[in-house]
Amino acid sequence: MSAAAPPFQFPSTYSFPPFFTPQPNSATRTSQLQKWSALVQSWCRHHRTYRLTLSDAIESPLFYNAALRKRLSMKDARDVLDWMTKEEEEGGGGQRAEWLDGSSKNVARIWWKRPEEWAGIVADWVENTGQKNVVLTVYELVEGEGTMSQEWHGMDTDVMLKCLNVLVKRGKAQVFGGDGQEGVKFF
Amino acid sequence: MATRRGVGIGAFANRNQTTQSYANHGATLRSAHLASLQTQLSVFQSLLHTFAVEHGSKIKSNPTFRAEFARMCNAIGVDPLAGSNVKGKNSRKGAGENASFWTQIMGGDMNDFYFEVAVRVVELCRETRSENGGLIGVEECRKRVGKGKAIGSGLEVTDDDVLRAVQSLGPLGPGLAIIRVGRKQYIRSVPKELNTDQSTVLEVIQVLGYVSVSMLRANLNWEKARAQTVVDDLLADGLVWLDAQGEENEYWSPQNLLDDSG
Numbered sequence: 001m002s003a004a005a006p007p008f009q010f011p012s013t014y015s016f017p018p019f020f021t022p023q024p025n026s027a028t029r030t031s032q033l034q035k036w037s038a039l040v041q042s043w044c045r046h047h048r049t050y051r052l053t054l055s056d057a058i059e060s061p062l063f064y065n066a067a068l069r070k071r072l073s074m075k076d077a078r079d080v081l082d083w084m085t086k087e088e089e090e091g092g093g094g095q096r097a098e099w100l101d102g103s104s105k106n107v108a109r110i111w112w113k114r115p116e117e118w119a120g121i122v123a124d125w126v127e128n129t130g131q132k133n134v135v136l137t138v139y140e141l142v143e144g145e146g147t148m149s150q151e152w153h154g155m156d157t158d159v160m161l162k163c164l165n166v167l168v169k170r171g172k173a174q175v176f177g178g179d180g181q182e183g184v185k186f187f
Numbered sequence: 188m189a190t191r192r193g194v195g196i197g198a199f200a201n202r203n204q205t206t207q208s209y210a211n212h213g214a215t216l217r218s219a220h221l222a223s224l225q226t227q228l229s230v231f232q233s234l235l236h237t238f239a240v241e242h243g244s245k246i247k248s249n250p251t252f253r254a255e256f257a258r259m260c261n262a263i264g265v266d267p268l269a270g271s272n273v274k275g276k277n278s279r280k281g282a283g284e285n286a287s288f289w290t291q292i293m294g295g296d297m298n299d300f301y302f303e304v305a306v307r308v309v310e311l312c313r314e315t316r317s318e319n320g321g322l323i324g325v326e327e328c329r330k331r332v333g334k335g336k337a338i339g340s341g342l343e344v345t346d347d348d349v350l351r352a353v354q355s356l357g358p359l360g361p362g363l364a365i366i367r368v369g370r371k372q373y374i375r376s377v378p379k380e381l382n383t384d385q386s387t388v389l390e391v392i393q394v395l396g397y398v399s400v401s402m403l404r405a406n407l408n409w410e411k412a413r414a415q416t417v418v419d420d421l422l423a424d425g426l427v428w429l430d431a432q433g434e435e436n437e438y439w440s441p442q443n444l445l446d447d448s449g
Binding site: 012016017018019020021023024025027028030031032070071 | 316317318320397422423424425428429430431432433437438439441443
């Protein structure tokens with residue numbers, strides 16, 4: 001996160017003291033989890049980050065409101081992310097997060113856009129810039145000058161590969177190579 | 188011989204006659220009075236009609252003006268809502284002589300306006316039910332409807348419009364109701380009665396921002412058990428949120444949360 005970036009605008013819920021206590025009422029709890037999920041996603045989006053390390057984040061303004069002196073405990077923050085990883089059918093947050101370190105549950109990928117959404121955006125970009133049937137390296141796609149203005153610029157390569165895989169499955173792209181040398185061709 | 192007071196059988200007939208003529212005279216007076224009132228009323232209604240037609244667009248576009256107009260209608264017993272409610276039945280037949288007052292003067296736009304507001308209010312109540320337990324302040328509701336969800340979908344309304352819209356849903360059943368707690372009016376979208384203690388606590392929260400059991404005991408002289416039961420009930424209904432990170436559990440009203448939901 002760069003220092004020049006405008007500060008993150010917290011939603012009004014963030015100044016609501018009970019927001020930091022898990023609500024005993026299940027309906028209220030669901031509403032609370034939705035709000036946390038939205039907050040985590042917009043926080044990550046603002047900072048253009050795709051992974052959240054709980055042990056670091058727990059002291060950051062995201063989970064610690066210094067003005068109110070309220071914080072989300074490690075367990076509660078983990079519960080929020082856990083909820084985000086579940087599908088909506090299971091009463092979760094629609095797979096907006098994904099644990100990257102298995103059962104220790106400390107590092108999570110935050111999908112503030114789902115891979116399918118990214119895939120759509122990338123495909124549109126390819127279409128609009130006339131790069132169909134052109135071979136690009138994944139590095140170029142993520143770090144190249146041509147994508148400076150795109151929202152995915154600077155994205156982790158493995159995240160991009162996941163998104164491209166969606167396009168591969170739809171038959172709209174082909175990924176080849178490996179070990180950080182991946183290339184992609186769009187159809 | 189017949190005296191004024193009348194004795195004997197004749198007196199009965201006499202008295203009957205007197206009563207009768209009083210009654211007759213009364214009836215005449217009443218009908219004259221009624222006729223004159225009816226004339227006045229019809230004159231007034233036609234004036235109101237002219238006024239409404241003349242200022243129709245302003246009534247539709249300016250919320251303050253609309254509220255004043257509605258208030259005036261109410262004051263003279265022309266209920267715009269009673270009008271809205273019969274509209275549905277008549278709309279298929281076209282605007283017949285039975286068409287509502289509003290339909291007659293505003294060509295149906297006014298009803299549509301309130302129905303539009305009502306739809307948004309219902310939507311909002313449904314969306315926020317898990318957050319606020321089905322109790323939403325009229326003021327918050329108005330702000331939210333005013334903002335709208337998509338760009339340009341904001342609807343500039345007054346509290347009065349919101350109340351009117353909620354009332355217009357009356358015939359559909361008791362799904363939504365207006366209740367008053369302290370100085371504030373709320374729209375209640377779950378069928379639940381608040382008891383006196385619960386209303387009192389919500390009122391205290393309005394004033395102080397939040398409550399705790401010891402605050403209730405100090406301010407209202409309640410037993411601990413009573414205070415605890417009330418807040419537990421409110422919590423179970425989702426009407427308050429718990430903050431357990433202070434020295435004592437604090438109970439907050441979620442009414443100000445609306446800004447960022449959804």
